[in-house]
Amino acid sequence: MIPISQISPQNKTILIVDDVLDNLRVMVSYLEQLGFDVVTAQDGEEALQRAQFVQPDLILLDVMLPGIDGIETCRRMKAIASIQAIPVIFMTALTETNKKVEGFAAGGADYVTKPFQIDELFARITTQLQLQAMHQQLALQNLALQKEIAERAYLDERMRIASLAYQNSAEGMLVMDAANRTLSINPAFSSITGYALDDLAGIDSQLFQSNCHEPAFYAGLWESLRIDGHWHGEVWDIHKSGERYVKWMIINRLDNEDGSLYGHVAQFSDITKKKASEELILRQANFDELTGLPNRRMFGERLTQEIANHHRVGTSLALLFIDLDRFKEINDTLGHAAGDEMLVETGRRICALTRESDIVARLGGDEFIVLLPQVKELHHVEKIAQALIDSLAAPFLVDDTLTFISASIGISLHAGTVLEGGELLNHADQAMYVAKRLGGNRFSYFTPLLQQAANSRRNLINDLRVALNANQFLVYFQPIVELATGRIRKVEALVRWRHPQRGLLGPAEFISIAEETGLIVEIGNWVFREAVRWAKRWTSLVDDNFQISINISPVQLKTDGDMIEKAWLAYLAEVDFPAASVVLEITEGLLLDDNNKTQEKLRQYRKTGVQMAIDDFGTGYSSLSYLKKFDIDFLKIDKSFIHKLSTEPNDRVLSKAIIMMAHQLGIKVIAEGVETEEQRCFLLAAGCDYVQGYLFSKPLPPEECEQLMIRNSVAPGHAMAI
């Protein structure tokens, strides 16, 4: 409570509302003498405006006013938020007793009766000001109190949430004092470690010291906590049951307000299962499931490391590529389980003959590899290779049966020259094939000659990559002649590569590389468009039944899923060339391909109207039943067959039989490689439909082929060779 004596008129403003000017003058002069600031108003409306504008500390309000009286003025003041707290003292006449009661009801704080004693007026003013000051003080205290309550509630809520999180966290938590005694643990701690608070309370927890790690590990941990106040990492620990587990743990130092150590808080999660599954994934990615040996991926990594090492240290390293001879037969005759058993035993025998520093891996199938990282003498490599061959030639006991197998080993050496791992492996692979070609059960080195072939192959691959954009491909055409009339009815498109250094190359020199590298897809698409472009031009020279034969590689079919449906048919529509005028030449192998997708694809092509020819018939399975199944239009008897017609009576019989059976199946026959008049006559007599070969023409550049066709259309002949 502020004593009255402390209420000073200084800086206190009083609004006097009275319509009698004399009254106003007397009161203003008196109150100003006492030190108050005074403002005046002469009616209720003016009083309301001034009060809001001036914000006085107290209002002296006459009851009797013109317009709205003092009671109503007070009532309106109490309804205005900005001034409703200002105390109002009514000034009443002696006779207005009833007005006093009304004044209190309207919100008045006090009253003075006119004519008033000056001392009484002062006493009432200061009392109201004092009360006002007390109200304000109380309001402030109230505000502070409310703030404190809100803060406390906020802190309580935070504590509640923290406690909920602590109790329900999936991570184990532990709080320790400065002497590492356990103060508190949460339920997850107990479920991960098996320990309850009673087991640990007050005891030096030794939490971080299960001795699963070397002492230096724990020393490092404590050192980090001491210096950084923080540590995190993987810790192996022992569950109360005695089982080992691994956890991911974060430890933080807790300080008192003065900076001294309070203790530590540790939180951790059990990562044993996660780690085990990570290890399993890593194992599956890097090791062969059957033999447990490193797989191709891991071997590749180790080889790269060893080559880098080799450059640093300057030693030689050797790769031994081991492939079992006739392993397929074992699988086919004894079954895959027996094959697997042999592979496991093969891995064991190889490991038994190598040192720990050597790397043994299974690349897949029956291919194993040994890397000898520090080769000092060549004869040492040979000794190991021979020992491996001898060991693998020893009988295997599979299913209580003694089984024999042998191995071919290719050796590549890395000494001096800078080679990449893949290249080294490739060399060993090539050398292994040489050993195989020599009969197997032996080893062979990667030689300079093989090296030369490998280099030239690599160059050819590089050249092939740019050949298409450099317009180096050409299409030659070879006529296919109707035997009965001697007329050219079809031409076969045959690709050529005009190599900038090596001249004109035939497909035998680059198609297999194009297939291996996948470039055959782009090349094949280009050949198709080029062939169709010329064929369209030639249809008018021959007739509407004129056809263009285009070779298609199995790789094209397998790589570019909907090549024919999309690109080729769209091109035919674009240039308005009928699908039925295109014959796709495929090999018999494709029909026998177990892959349902390939077979389905062939059937779909057939539905588009494109015709199908089986190329090189007679060199493979020669299965006529497949031809019917796939609705084949033409069968091309292979040139090797035709070339032997004059010398091999059996081939003559077979050729006749093939032609007859094909006709019975509604398939037309084309004989390839017809070089002599004798062959032509025989084929004519045997009822063959078409012939193709040097007797009529070699494959020709398009312009020359066109000239030949013009001549042939005028004078069909038997021998047209130019």
Ligand SMILES: Nc1nc2c(ncn2[C@@H]2O[C@H](COP(=O)(O)O[C@H]3[C@@H](O)[C@H](n4cnc5c(=O)[nH]c(N)nc54)O[C@@H]3COP(=O)(O)O)[C@@H](O)[C@H]2O)c(=O)[nH]1
């Ligand atoms: N995927 C693709 N493969 C293609 C493409 N172009 C060709 N090829 C394949 O290459 C094979 C060899 O073709 P090529 O060297 O052009 O040989 C052809 C003829 O020159 C040759 N032939 C023709 N007549 C005779 C002959 O009387 N004697 C003889 N010794 N050889 C002759 O045969 C080849 C054509 O035969 P074929 O294709 O079997 O009808 C070629 O076979 C295709 O497989 C291509 O664009 N894509």
